[in-house]
Amino acid sequence: ELKVEQNPLFLSMQEGKNYTIYCNYSTTSDRLYWYRQDPGKSLESLFVLLSNGAVKQEGRLMASLDTKARLSTLHITAAVHDLSATYFCAVDRSGNTPLVFGKGTRLSVIA
């Protein structure tokens, strides 16, 4: 059974600081996703990571994937208040299988 664990589950950051969210998964997968969710809203796709060593960046967010370690990271650089949201990682196994989500990391960026 595929399990996805995120940590931390809650994160309070000061503006301007850097931090990393970790996503571990339990079985082989070649595809990892990061999503953002604002309160009361749907999920917005941030990154799709397709291979070992993949790195993608968008603004202050950078995601990476290590399939051998079954680990993905979402690094936040110089946090700003607009990044406050809940971030989810999700994984699907090869073949016709749907996404399995982590429990999410609730990020709060404070002045």
Next chain:
Amino acid sequence: NAGVTQTPKFQVLKTGQSMTLQCAQDMNHEYMSWYRQDPGMGLRLIHYSVGAGITDQGEVPNGYNVSRSTTEDFPLRLLSAAPSQTSVYFCASTKARTTNYGYTFGSGTRLTVV
């Protein structure tokens, strides 16, 4: 291009009532899934489909039925609503294992069972 459309956005049901949550997509996506989101639990898979006429159970299927008669539509039926089914429900779709293509989520249905 409407994407993934879920209706209704809000619903209050009495215990024992039945209802159908609608999900439609206009992107010709093969894969469609239903998730429920509860505080602290992330998103848990209820049912999914890899194409018209094909459905399968996810992690929490009890109390829910689905069917996939067309590529576009994937309705979720609550047979006899229970307070434990109070949740936010999301429908998602994607093309089958297409490179670099993520899942598109609907806006959600917030269901309260009293």
